Amino acid sequence: MSPNDAYLMLATFLIPLGTAVLLMLVPSKERSAIIGITALASFAMFVIALYLFVNYDFEGPQFQGVKAWTWMENAGVLGERGIQLKVGMDGIAAPMVLLTGIVIMPGTWVSWKLHHRTKDFFILLYLLVAGVFGTFVMLDLFFFFLLYETAVLPMYLLIAVWGSTRKEYGAMKLMMMLVAASILIFTAIFAIFTEAGLGTFDLPSLFAADYDPRMQKIFFPMIAIGCGTLGGMFPFHGWSPDGHASAPTAVSMLHAGVLMKLGAFGIIRLGFQILPEGAAFWAPALIFIGITAALYGAISALRQTDLKLMTGFSSVSHMGYVFLGLGTLNVVGMTGAVLQMFAHGVMTALFFLLIGGMYDQAHNRDIPNFSGMAKQMPIWAIFFILAGLASLGLPGLSGFVAELHIFVGVFRAYPIVGGLAVLTAAITATYLLRMFAAAFFGEFNPRWSHLHEITWAERAGAAVLAIAILTLGLWPSPWVDRISTTLAQTIPGVAL
């Protein structure tokens, strides 16, 4: 990766930011202009993300395409290179950037059919995406947190204005929990800054600094819980099923697909990379939380009848795998955790896209109300089954690759937990197949004969996500190479 790729990283969050500003200037009536601008912007983001992922050279240095523009230094507590706009990517950020690029494009496409304040919706959505991209490529702790919050805040309006079913409640709950969690991260960031004593927010310098082990043990849980809340970590997952259920389609897609990964990414960046000893100390707790969440989410999902709630609990379960993988403290398991972030991202985005495509017509998501839907909407059903099979860990699809790494990693460290983790995959299969059998198969319920096949935009979006699912499932090396090399290089104390 050449140093000039730094400008492309800058572009990943300046494009959505610029688009948001540009949209403010476009009159709301100009729908075709809005569609044209967002089509271009989302395509550009996708291409840049793909380019950055492909060009990340896993045999090169850890951080690539690094470039910094100093903003403030030598003032007050700040020393040399105090706060800078510094971009750069490692092998963990690379797949996350790709994920965001993959999800935002279909997310944009399916939102074109919104007719209520379309322009405002896109402004907020792109602000959120700017925050997400920014967090992934930022190598300065100050901007990292700033953009992290930028990604979270638009959620409130997006849900409260464009959502459905108890949207005000869902939006408020989500916002309150996430803001409360951010306070913990905020506190930990200042502790890290002070303890390092370098007078800089530069992340690579902070990675290299020494921290008192006791301090690490105190502040790692703050980061784990703070970021973990956004990652849907049990028992701080309460916002997630309700939030997903009430959010509009594209927001659910981005939220479950990308934003939750931001939380897990934060745990790796701030927790594992800055405070490795704290992480090592608390790793068994992550294992415990991870396996509990995996089982708990899966068992809860068995009982859900609302499709979105089921997917929401399924997300809690799948994110449990991420924490499980992180807790293994070996490269295989942690690689699995990052793979799972990607795999769950594309898969859940596909789920929510499809649920949205059906809900917009039927205004109903209750599984027992449906039967034989494969007759009326075969393409929809095929994509749904594909996503479901990825979710239950069928080999050849993305979920299996990620879960396999996690299982193997966990078996190395804690064989019995590993057994439970594999069992969870069987429970996942149970709730998904019950849903398939009930809703897609059997005699067609003529009540739904007015429903149409999903739109072309939705089909194209689903196809993009399906291709991502199949690619990772059949050819995982590009992901595994990047992730595992970075993990082995950067997290001290992690065994192969």
Next chain:
Amino acid sequence: MGMEQVVLLPAIPAAIFVVLALFSALLPRRGDWLAILGMAVVVVLALAVAFHFQDFFALGEFAPGGENAYAFDWLNLGNGTFQIDFSTYVDAITVVMLIVVSVVALMVMIYSVGYMHGEPRYGWYFAALSLFVAAMLTLVTAGNLMILYFAWEAVGLASFLLIGFYWERRSAAEAAKKAFLTTRIGDVGLLIGIILLWREAGTFDIQEIIHFAEAGGFDEKYLTIAMLFLFMGAVGKSAQFPLHVWLPDAMEGPTPVSALIHAATMVVAGVYLVARMLPVFDVVLVARDVVLYTGLITAFMAATMGLVANDIKRVLAYSTVSQLGFMFVALGLGSPTAAMFHLFTHAFFKALLFLGSGSVIHATHQQEVEHLGGLWRKQPITTWTFVIGSLALAGMIPLAGFWSKDEILHAAKDNLPVFIVLATTAGLTAIYSTRLVMLTFFGEPRDRHAYEHAHESPPIMTLPLLFLAGCAAVAGFVVYDGVGKALGFAGGIGKLIYGHEPETFHFDRDLATFALAVAGAGIGLGVIYWWGRAERATRARSWAPELHALLVNRYYIDDLYQTLINRVVLGAAAVVAIFDKRVVNETGVDGGAQTIGWLGLRLKFLQTGRIPNYALAMVGGIVTLSLVAFYTS
């Protein structure tokens, strides 16, 4: 054909699957010819592999254990720490499986052209069959447990799709779900077993694991646990007790699918897996005994259930479960040759029986034996080929089943209890297979309407029947060296399967006479009892109503599972869901929010707006802080 090209075998049907799944609507005849053509090429290639393999053997260059061919790294993390390479492995067991899978699949596809004619989703049917064949061929050529697991799940997916082919029928959708979930329970065990083996051996390569185990690399207890987990996978896939419940329901799929997947090939994957890993099972005999007794229980139980079933396909399904049990018994006794030989012959005669039953169903639209009878006049070819298959199943000399069953009985002859159960089951097999033939094809027609409309199936269906009947008649002869040599397999089946330690065929005159007597008695009993009028068919149940009810209700095992799922699993799920709603959400989250709200409501009264109150508070604060400062300094 070199062994490096073995990877082509699954690649051809895989490519056809992709083409048919996406473009079958654009192809003439929905592309059925493409699937059949591809399958024919695979048969030729499979035979080429077999002969090439045999050349090696004849020239004495044959390396014990077969040939490993590396294809490519699928995954390699940390320079081999966690590595999965896509390698193939070919030995005699693989060769047998390749021939069985490709030949039966070709016959089933040809037959399907007639049987599935005019069905909706005709192209998709052939696509799914091709997917199945691709996965099955990958499974049997895999040199690596992880690739095997990959294929293992993929055949499960194909089975799910094909059982649920008529998904508009609620029963088909439920059967597909049941099959997938039941085998999935086994697969959990399989994956755990594979990872446990990897954890100690550090590799997924089957031969390396075997060498590691034989060299005593594993702790014995650990290995026992790992192998038992691995065996769970075989139990699920091969429908052994206690995970046998899905196979009879799987008969909801189209009949040719039952013949291919649920009789001849996919369900024997478990047998294949255990045969492949048998050297490791040999290290831990406890695990091998579990294989033996699982097989024994299943063989007997399934045969008894087959006695009373009324659906022609279900009788055959129970029979399949029972025969798979026989194969596991052979494996448990440490005789992979006998197991693989029985697998080989069973594939032909059971596929034949299923396709024959399909021909009956096609002609009469009936599959309950109570509505059939007397069809021999209308369907001569179906009848006589079915009789051949049935006699082969019963173990009548000189048909294929006789030789292979005799081989299993021979392996069991030193273990009296096992031998007695096996011999009894063999007798039951003869009875139920005769009952099925008598009720379906002979006697008085019980449903005149169905009978009147019956007709012989078209040649595209009867030709596969005739071909398979030929196989069922002669497949057993490969045990003889002369026959084996004539076919190119010097040394017959015994040497073919375990070339490095030739196990010759054990033909024991006394044992064979005994086995024939048992089979003959069973057949005779069946013919005498079910010969004649319609009421005979139903009279059996009044003989011992409780026993009949027990068998008809499949020992109440399905009901037990259903209750467990409804009460325990869904009950636990309800508890967790309520916990999440009430405790985590309403108490934890909403409760927290409400507490803060309530505090705000109460504490706002501290904000009085009166200066003296604030002054007092200020003084109090100063005093407290001064005291704290005084005592801490």
